[in-house]
Amino acid sequence: MRKHRHTSLPRVVAVLCAVVALHSQASPAWADGGPAGADLHVAQTLGTRDLTVVVRKVEITPSPLRINVITHAGTPAGDIRLTAIPTGVRSGDDAAGTPDETVLTLGSTPGSYDADLTVDVVGPWELVLDDGEHTGRVPFIVSAPVALPVQTLSQNGFLAAGVFLLLAIAAAVLSRRAWLPVVPAAGVVAGIAVGVVGALLTGVVPPPPRPGVEVDATVDNVRDPYAGGALVSQDHSRPPVNLALRATPIPTGADLALAVTDGSSGAPADDLLVHDSALVHLVVVTPSGGLRHLHPVRTGPGAYRVLVDSTEQGHHAVSAEVSRRGGGVQLVRSATGFDLGTGTTAPAVVPGDxxxxxxxxxxxxxxxxxxxxxxxxxxxxxxxxxxxxxxxxxxxxxxxxxxxxxxxxxxxxxxxxxxxxxxxxxxxxSPGATGGQxxxxxxxxxxxxxxxxxxxxxxxxxxxxxxxxxxxxxxxxxxxxxxxxxxxx
Amino acid sequence: MRSPFIAGAWYDRRLVLALVGVVCVAVAGALALVLIKPAVGTTGALRANGTHHAVSLTVATARVGTTAIDMTFTGTDGLPSTPDEVEVDVVMARMGHVLSTVDLVPTGPPGSYRAAAVELPMSGQYEITVRTSDPGGDDRIVFPLLVSG
The missing domain is CATH 2.60.40.10 (Immunoglobulins)
Structure with a gap:
């Protein structure tokens, strides 16, 4: 007599669910304001104001874009014009998008001042901050919800399994042929197999290059990063940059213009990422040993500007910490620094412990x-x-x-x-914290x-x-x- | 009792084998469809807006080899515009490889230009930079281009 082994169906389902759940965890957050819809925090030294601008993530388009401008102690009160401009290269009949602007009044009390703009297309945008004298242009990306192909495959597999199950039941009830229900039953098994394999691969298949972080962003690749078909990870790093300074003395110090150029082509390097909440971390050491940690505003492709507050005469050393699209942070020391006046300033006495x-x-x-x-x-x-x-x-x-x-x-x-x-x-x-940094x-x-x-x-x-x-x-x-x-x- | 599976029957084993075969083919086919997706070069016209001009750029064949690139410029009023100066560079940013400056020739209609033979020596991500100069100001528009093998 043949011995039948009864497999517990609930147990099998439970195991399958556990495996699928283990492999379907949320993917890690993109760094540096990537395209997955994270908030973008970027420090901007706009004229005499030290601001932190937070561009909140957008889930769908069109929708409001919330901007928080955080001021610090001593930030002058006044108006700042905020403009969102679509800048993405697009194909087909995609709409170009519509710029939107508003005026934000900053008070004399330090804190967060909020404004709303409207964004109506996905892809690369620029947020322009204009205080009437200085202008900063912050690139950011309005992302689109992206479904992983294997996730879609998994969902379609389970959907097909459900349809085949109905067919199998109908065939079993209505057909007199014993073999007929087996055909849709095979479809049920195949559908479940595809669904389970797809779910298992959800966290394993390498993601495509991230638009705006590893490759240049366009409307098309933001909408579908998988469109290029490149699933194999590769080195996206780019050549190092050169940094040239032009300092114009002003009563409060220097008006510093920075030109960031590609080390290979010599063309403006207009692909700096926001890393550690700034496009450029500019460190200036003054003649007496003072420190200025500033965040120049981007005025155009590869062009940055910042006011350095220093009335000290003598040589100022400068370095810039930047991160290009494609990966890797680089510290670029200016070969020249800049001089103010013709005299020198004695070193300040700096204590230890x-x-x-x-x-x-x-x-x-x-x-x-x-x-x-x-x-x-x-x-x-x-x-x-x-x-x-x-x-x-x-x-x-x-x-x-x-x-x-x-x-x-x-x-x-x-x-x-x-x-x-x-x-x-x-x-x-913080354990359980959500909503970004x-x-x-x-x-x-x-x-x-x-x-x-x-x-x-x-x-x-x-x-x-x-x-x-x-x-x-x-x-x-x-x-x-x-x-x-x-x-x- | 109606059962397709009868112990010891020859067609019992055949059905099981067929079932396994169907599952394997379905899974392999579905995964191949999703994962072995070939890299496809950029196709069709790319468009972008500068401050003074909107540019439409069409690469005839975004594959390794020689291709033509067509460009049309329109002004902020939507009508064809002719910049005083136009320069085009093709760069593989990751490789640090700058191809020689592209020769651009007006094709007749206002604002239309053509580079007849642009060399794309290898597959990958390129940047086509279009620079225009006018008395009113300059534009610099970068078109990312994916070139397949």
Whole structure:
């Protein structure tokens, strides 16, 4: 007698559901304001205003586009004209899109000021900020919901299985031929197999290049990133850039024009991504050893502009941190820097460890391991409460420059220093948090910030630790003397 | 009892094998359809708006080899426009490879130009940059172009 084994159908279904659920988790968020519909946070030094502009994600078109402009302590009140302009290359009969503009009145109280624009097509856009004298153009992408092909395949497989199941039941009830129900039954099994395999592959199949992040965005590839058929991941990185400066002295410092060009073609490099909440992180070291961490506005293809607030005479060293489309952050040191006046400025006295007062905040600095053989940790406590705000997506930043020889103007020595570094203290991840990164209205972090850096060369370094509190960016200069501990080993 | 499966019957095994075959063919076919999608070069006219001109650009064959590129310019009023100067560059941005500047010839109708023979030496993502100069200002429009093998 033949022995029949009864398989538990609920058990099989449960296992299948668990497997499908495990492989159907949400894909990770795109970095740097990618096309998946993340909010775009971008810092803009527009004239004398330090602004953080948040372009909120758009789910469908046409729809309102919410813009938050976050001001800081000391930001002058006034009007800013905001304009959204579609810039995408399109094919077929796609509409070009309609520009929309509004005027946003910024108050004298630091905080978030909101405006709504309308976007009516998907693809690349520009947000133009105009204060009447200065203009900044921020590229962003209005994304479209994109279905993964294997996900669609999975859904269609299960749909086909359902249809075949009905046919199989009908055939079994109505047909006198015993073999007939087997045909649609085979379709049921095949449909389920396709559905399950599709679901299993949902998180495995490599995604296509991301429009706007890895490849140039167009209306077509934003709408369907899979249209190109390229499913194989590859290196999308582009050549390095050159940075040229033109400084025009003004009463408050310098009006600095930056030209960013492609290292191969020499053409304007107009593909800088928003990384760490800025298109360009410009670091200026003044003759006395002061730091300016600025975010030039894009005025045109590869052209940026920023006002540097410095009345110090002497040489200013400059570097820019940028990220091109295709991947990879690069630190570009200006070969020239710029000079203001004909005199020099004496270096300021910069303390090391200990307590000091920056603005209205008591700051305590403590360093550990000041040697070349291991990592050096710089701990900085801002006040006593958990009220630090994220700045550029981070809890804190530490800029490192050195080694700096004694007796030289700091700006000139920094220009030639072997090491320029930029260290972060990340925002702690809140379990279950949704809706993207917190903006500067969230004052819930700190008061401690910690930075670890490996100093490869002994000598005197200047580091500047930056964090935001009460909508003020606090900059804490610290002098470190790193000893050569590798020789002692 | 009506059952297509009778223990030991020769057609029992055949049905099971046929069922397995159908499943395999369905899964393989569906996956092949989705995953082995060939890269398709950009086709048809691409359009973009600059500040002073709108440009329509058509690449005859976006495949490796030599192709013609046609361009028409219209002004902000929607009528054909003729820029004072037009320059076109073809670049493979990722490779750092700049092809020589494209020779553009007016084809007769106002605002229409043609580059008869543009070399596309390899497959991949290109950028065609169109620069126009006028007394009123300049435009720089970049057309991404996917070239297939």
């Amino acid at each position: 200990g307590q000091r007062r920056i603005g209205d905040t008591d700051v305590v600095v403590r360093t550990e391991g000041l040697g070349t053989g291991s990592g050096t940790t710089v701990r900085v406590r801002f006040g006593t409460e958990n009220d630090l705000q994220p700045w550029l997506g981070m809890l804190g930043h530490m800029i490192v420059v050195g080694p700096l020889p004694e007796g030289r103007e700091i700006g000139r020595a920094a220009q030639e220093a072997p090491v320029w570094g930029h260290v972060h203290h990340m925002i702690p991840v 917190p903006d500067e209205t969230v004052a819930a972090y700190g008061p401690d910030t910690t930075f670890t850096h490996h100093f490869g060369l002994p000598g005197r370094y200047l580091v500047w630790v930056q964090a935001e509190r009460d909508y003020s960016v606090l900059t804490v200069p610290v002098e470190l003397t790193v000893t050569d501990t590798e020789e002692d080993r």
